[in-house]
Amino acid sequence: MVTFLRYLIILTLFGGVLFWFLTRPQHADADLFAGVSGDAGRGETIFWAGGCASCHAAPKAKDEARLVLAGGYRMISPFGTFIAPNISPSEQGLAGWTVQDLGNALLYGTSPDGTHYYPAFPYGSYQHMTPQDIADLKAFLDTLPPSDMADKPHELGFPFTIRRGIGLWKHLNMSSGWVLKEAGIPALERGRYLVEAVGHCGECHTPRDWTGGLDRSQWMQGAPNPSGKGRIPGISPAKMDWSATDIVYYLETGLTPDYDSAGGQMVSVIANMGHLSKDDRSAIAAYLKALPENR
Ligand code: HEC
Ligand code: HEC
Known part of the structure; x- marks a missing residue:
């Protein structure tokens, strides 16, 4: 009995150490942003491509109001409801954040005080963003109007309330590679970056385990x-027979080849896509058409 208890204690300690080790929050290297300076004009493109307003603008905000990142959008999921926080340049938002802080959030899902963010914030996609784009995005976010809206707590049940456990989720799900391995030409590489990383299209269009x-x-x-x-x-070629032109037109106008208009969450994605250049929308279409036929 005593031996069994001792065994149990050792096992628990070992399990605890392993859990602690596996769930440590990760950070960007201290010199990742050394010598990188942000440009707000370029950052605006990344902001729209990244869809930050879709979640961080107040629900139902339109046009100019989508630049006030007050938070409050509710994301319903099987784990509970996540409520997007205020990320405007104010005390309630990102006042005092450095580029490094934003890098840790987007690339590692780690907060300035070293806790894990929930992956409802799609850093599983943003992890592929370049340091230059993050610096540009930070410069743009700094130009936006402040809001003093307070954050609301997420509505989650146990055990999802324990942030430390998200470290295990990251071990299982943060994949550093691209899904489309061979991009080849620059337009496809740009498309892959816009779809798989910044635009995080897979977060909605790919099933979850x-x-x-x-x-x-x-x-x-x-x-x-x-x-x-x-x-x-x-939206892979096996599931959607639209031409590249159809896709580009849809991303700009929200109209399908059958003259239907886009609905649901895609409405705000299209409101973002309209701010991109035609070349960027074409690159996204080229990427989707280049996905393997057999899936
Ligand atoms: C699909 C919805 C969604 C999108 C798109 C999104 N976020 Fe978020 N974001 C969230 C949620 C939800 C949280 C809260 C995560 C948590 O509490 O762990 C969050 C948290 C954050 C935080 C941390 C805020 C804090 O107070 O600690 C930052 C910074 C942030 N997001 C920036 C961005 C930027 C920049 C973009 C665009 C590139 C973006 N987000 C796009 C949902 C989103
Ligand atoms: C927040 C979730 C979400 C994200 C992110 C998202 N989509 Fe969608 N998408 C949808 C929904 C929902 C629909 C269905 C719209 C409808 O019912 O009219 C849709 C429809 C589409 C369609 C039309 C498909 C069809 O057969 O009607 C295309 C093309 C598309 N999305 C491309 C994209 C691209 C490219 C991205 C990334 C830039 C993207 N989506 C990101 C939710 C999303």
Whole structure:
């Protein structure tokens, strides 16, 4: 009995140390942003490509109001409801944040005080962003109007309230590689960067496994809507027979080849895509058309 207890204590200690080790928050290297200076004009493109306003603008904000990043948007998921925080340049938002802080958040999902963010903030995609783009984005965010809206707590049940456990999620789900391995030409490389990293299209259009991570073997094949209502369509060549021109037109206007207009969460994605250059929308279409036919 005594031996058994001793064994149990050792096992618990070992398990605790392993959990502590596996769930440590990661940070960007201290010199990642050395010599990189941000340009707000270029940052605006990254802001729209990254869809920050879709989650961080007040719900139902339109046009200019989408630049006030007051938070409050509710994201319903099987784990509970996440409420996007204020990220405007104010005391309630990102006042005092450095580029390094923003880098830690976007690349590692780690907060300035060293805790894990929930992956409802799509850093699993943003982790591929370049330091230059993050510095540019920071410069742009600094120019936006402040809001003093206070953050609301997420509405989650146990055990999802324990942030430390997100470290395990990151171990299972943060994949450093690209899904489309061969990009070849520059337009495709740009498309891959816009879709897989900044635009985080896979976060909605790819199904998730039991951990809530993206099932990359079914990339862009469509998925149940996390809100529980309806399905998000597949956009890989196997699931969508639109031409590249159709896709570019849709991303600009929200109109499908059958003259339907886009609905659901795609409405705000299209409001963002309209701010990109035609070349960038074409690069996104080229990427989608280049995904393997067999999936
Ligand atoms: C799909 C919705 C979504 C999108 C898109 C999104 N975020 Fe967020 N973001 C969230 C959620 C939810 C949180 C809260 C995470 C948490 O509490 O762990 C968050 C947290 C943050 C934080 C931490 C704020 C704090 O107070 O600690 C920053 C910074 C941030 N987001 C910046 C951005 C930027 C910049 C973009 C665009 C490149 C962006 N987010 C796009 C949902 C989103
Ligand atoms: C927040 C979730 C979300 C994100 C992020 C998202 N989409 Fe969508 N997308 C949707 C939904 C929902 C629809 C269905 C719209 C409808 O019902 O009209 C859709 C529809 C589409 C369609 C039309 C498919 C069809 O058969 O009607 C295309 C093309 C598309 N998305 C491309 C993209 C691209 C490219 C990105 C990344 C830049 C992206 N989406 C990011 C949710 C999302």
